[in-house]
Amino acid sequence: MIEEYVGNLQKFLKNRHPETLLILGSGLGRLADDILDKQVVSYQDLGFPASTVSGHAGNLIIGRLGAKEVACMQGRFHLYEGYKPELIKEVIAAFAAVGIKELIVTNAAGSLRADMPAGSLMLIKDHINLSGKNPLIGPNDERFGPRFPDMSNAYDKVLSSRLLDIAAEQGIKIYEGTYLMVLGPTFETPAEVRAFGILGADAVGMSTVPEVIAAVYAGMKVLGVSVITNLGTGLQQKTQSHAETLAQADGAAVKLARLLKMYMEEK
Numbered sequence: 083m084i085e086e087y088v089g090n091l092q093k094f095l096k097n098r099h100p101e102t103l104l105i106l107g108s109g110l111g112r113l114a115d116d117i118l119d120k121q122v123v124s125y126q127d128l129g130f131p132a133s134t135v136s137g138h139a140g141n142l143i144i145g146r147l148g149a150k151e152v153a154c155m156q157g158r159f160h161l162y163e164g165y166k167p168e169l170i171k172e173v174i175a176a177f178a179a180v181g182i183k184e185l186i187v188t189n190a191a192g193s194l195r196a197d198m199p200a201g202s203l204m205l206i207k208d209h210i211n212l213s214g215k216n217p218l219i220g221p222n223d224e225r226f227g228p229r230f231p232d233m234s235n236a237y238d239k240v241l242s243s244r245l246l247d248i249a250a251e252q253g254i255k256i257y258e259g260t261y262l263m264v265l266g267p268t269f270e271t272p273a274e275v276r277a278f279g280i281l282g283a284d285a286v287g288m289s290t291v292p293e294v295i296a297a298v299y300a301g302m303k304v305l306g307v308s309v310i311t312n313l314g315t316g317l318q319q320k321t322q323s324h325a326e327t328l329a330q331a332d333g334a335a336v337k338l339a340r341l342l343k344m345y346m347e348e349k
């Protein structure tokens with residue numbers, strides 16, 4: 083499967099050589115609006131399965147963002163959609179094989195801290211994988227990565243501090259914290275939200291961790307940002323909904339777009 087994805091990606095990329103892969107979270111599709119000289123291909127044409135969630139387009143875009151070439155996944159594969167975890171390893175390993183060196187991963191997440199409100203941005207410093215799944219389960223092909231990857235520095239400190247510097251320069255407030263992944267698709271119960279806070283997490287969501295594991299496996303550097311779309315269950319009066327996630331993501335996406343564009347101007 084990896085070889086097939088590599089072949090399809092190479093056919094699409096031709097003589098373009100992006101070294102950064104950007105994955106856009108729920109409701110963050112508009113971040114792709116800033117990409118110039120775009121070429122777009124559907125996941126279907128790359129042999130990837132189609133993405134099934136509203137707010138996730140299912141396209142790969144290549145183009146220029148800031149000063150650099152970027153490949154952008156507009157739509158991701160959530161495990162709650164029923165995809166096999168290894169699909170994520172295969173897709174990410176294929177991107178690594180065609181020259182991607184850096185993954186910028188974004189998501190919509192619920193806050194586990196009353197002092198980090200909806201509309202906030204949070205730099206992901208580390209994660210807790212509570213999904214019960216791992217994209218590396220199964221036989222390992224050593225050509226793509228090691229059997230037992232080290233996760234001590236999954237989120238690259240240099241890339242992270244560069245993003246924090248740019249945010250400070252631009253006057254964009256950004257929190258820092260630990261992202262906890264649940265499998266979903268149910269939102270959390272109030273007891274789960276209390277438990278996750280005690281475990282040391284700051285935000286909760288249903289994605290990102292498999293992609294980051296696969297990226298570390300494949301030797302990429304990772305930068306992660308959550309858009310906080312709601313307070314965790316029990317920390318707010320409202321009930322949870324995907325519609326609210328999309329609405330809040332849309333507002334914060336403007337800030338995140340500015341930040342990522344500036345980030346891509348550097349180096």
Ligand code: HPA
Pocket residue numbers: 190191192193269270286287288311312313314315322327
């Ligand atoms: N929980 C899980 N995933 C989410 C949330 C949440 O509260 N908000 C956005 N994605």
